[in-house]
Amino acid sequence: MMSSPIPHQQTIAAVATAVAPGQGGIAVIRISGLQAEAVGMAVVKVPGQQSWGSHRVIYGHVMEADGSRSIDEVLLLLMKAPRSFTGEDVVEIHCHGGLMAVQRVLERVLSQSGVRRALPGEFSQRAVLNGRLDLTRAEAISDLVAARSQRAAALAMAGVDGGIQVRINSLRERLLDQLSELEARVDFEDDLPPLDGSVVLEELLAVRNELEQLVADGERGALLQQGLRVALVGRPNVGKSSLLNRLSRRERAIVTELPGTTRDLLESEIVLEGVPITLLDTAGIRTTEDSLEQLGIARSHEALGSADVVVLVFDLMQGWTAADAALLAQIPDDVSRLLVANKADLQPAQANAKVNAEFGCVVDAIAPDVILSALTGQGEEELIQAVLKACGASEVQGLVVALNQRQRDLAALAAGALARSQEAAEHQLPWDFWTIDLRQAISSLGEITGEEITEAVLDRIFSRFCIGK
Ligand SMILES: Nc1nc2c(ncn2[C@@H]2O[C@H](COP(=O)(O)OP(=O)(O)OP(=O)(O)O)[C@@H](O)[C@H]2O)c(=O)[nH]1
Ligand SMILES: [Mg+2]
Structure with a gap:
């Protein structure tokens, strides 16, 4: 060091x-x-x-x-x-x-x-x-302090306990074992029993698979750390603010029977099954002459494009209208969306059925993802599960350790280097060609654990901590 x-x-x-x-x-x-x-x-x-x-x-x-x-x-x-x-x-x-x-x-x-x-x-x-x-323990302490939910804290605690250090060190050791085998052959090929390249390769690939798994787990873990932005979007009066209040368990937003009540973006921090979520209530989208409302609607459009998940709320009583369909078309392709039919208490017969198109309008009938009532709470649990699933957070169950962004980048680098060693093997290149990529992989893993790290990198890592840590 x-x-x-x-x-x-x-x-x-x-x-x-x-x-x-x-x-x-x-x-x-x-x-x-x-x-x-x-x-x-x-x-x-x-x-x-x-x-x-x-x-x-x-x-x-x-x-x-x-x-x-x-x-x-x-x-x-x-x-x-x-x-x-x-x-x-x-x-x-x-x-x-x-x-x-x-x-x-x-x-x-x-x-x-x-x-x-x-x-x-x-x-x-x-x-x-x-x-x-x-190093990984120090980073995990920082994550623990920053954790916004129990699950994020538990995951950070695994790092504090040394979970990341142990996993990465053992993978690095396995690579070092292979490296010494290969290096010995480079130097003393004739004095040693022949080396079976396929056995070495198998071990390198096994390590590579584990690294790729760690990177994928870390990406899911990041959800727990950063949380997600979920925007409630829809036409005026469909019950977006009522839904926000229900999910936040408090009267956060003003609710009235007048369309156009919400004029500005409103955020509410909630935790759903351990996942921190920022809920955004938006102004109902419609054409209006009211300049104040227009400003609010412009913000609704922004939220629609920047959220991780868009919950498009519509009124089950009125059915799926052309205006709803127009809103749906505005959600960017790469944003997950949920179609939620609200006010189910007013129309119990229609629950679970396909929602018919508004009479006289040329819109296809749609099947809502969730039918609910923001008033009675019916369908709420289903909505929560659907939201978690839409953000990929339902898969965070069973995560044991989660690498942070820095660690993921290095693990991915190491996995990439191991993939190149596979190519060296396929082309039956001499042993010293294998060792180049292997050394690179070992050094990336050493950078995760702090075994091989420069002053500048260390300064950069710790400068992101807060004062007093
Ligand atoms: N019966 C019934 N009424 C509801 C339900 N959800 C909302 N409402 C009523 O519908 C009206 C509008 O609700 P809001 O939550 O203000 O609707 P909004 O989508 O936020 O409306 P804007 O802010 O104007 O865009 C209010 O009178 C609510 O009480 C529901 O599930 N069932
Ligand atoms: Mg509202």
Whole structure:
């Protein structure tokens, strides 16, 4: 592993907890580096006979620089190297939450000589550089903190537990075994028993298959991380806002019997079976002279094009109309869509039947994907399942680990290199031709685990973390 370009002699400090006015009973300021202990001792005044030692909690006050008065009452925790998160001396000052006290305490810490503000992800980066944390574990911690649903958190936790590191390392080991076999033949062909190329190839392909599976799983896992945008679209008054309210379990949007009630895009964050979803309520689409409503409708059109899934709602009482068909035609081909017939409570006889075309209009009858009532909740469960299926999220059951984008790109690179080794085999090229691609695959996997990684790449990875991590 390379050493970081950031001089490690420097002691760094940052608030490690979320900072918001009026939020949080306590906040933690983290200090790491050679000066950490001295800084802690300098800013915290400790009363009485408390013994100062590693992994002990000490009670005290952070005082104004001139010692005139106390800024906050705190607990101080010293963790001497290497038994700390970063592997360096670490001091945590637990002070009161909110905004003011934390900022003042941090200022006092930063005013000490040899201390500077930590860069984003710098604590984690030091932990990785000091061998306290695997790279994939550090990335998984970041995902865990960012998780917006239980399922995303559980998946991130698998990475925190080392699931990714173990899987990738074992694949890399298998490739290294094959590489040493091949290299031995390149150097000492005559002294060794002959090598069966087909056996080597089989192993390379087996590893390639596993990598491709990991990439596919990771793409599905990304759904859990990022969530999906689901737009409710339709003509005015069909019940889009009523549906949004029902799915969000609160009166988020205004509902009236007047067409054209919703004038603007409205977002609601919901979690369906562990998958975070941003629901978009849109203005009902129609031709109107009202300029305000026109602006809203323009946004509806945008949502229709940018959503991951479009739920096209229509009114079962009125049947499938030419206007509905026109809206359906506007959904881009690559966007999944669901046709939802609402107000089923008004017309129970028609449930499950094909919806007839509006009388006198030249539109084909259509079969809705879901028939529901936003009023009574009938058909809601069916809709939820259909939405999850349309976004491909119903397949996230059973995911064990999920590579992030960086890791997926590298795994795909490795799989591609292994595919080329297959070509070398088919053309019966000499062994050293096989080793070129094999080395490339091994190095990509090493970049996932941090085994083979450059300073610049490491800096890039950690700069995406937030400050205090
Ligand atoms: N009976 C019945 N009425 C419904 C149902 N869903 C919505 N409504 C009624 O239909 C009317 C319009 O509902 P909204 O949810 O405001 O419709 P919308 O599609 O958001 O309308 P715009 O915002 O104008 O585009 C209201 O009076 C609702 O109470 C339903 O499932 N059954
Ligand atoms: Mg509405």
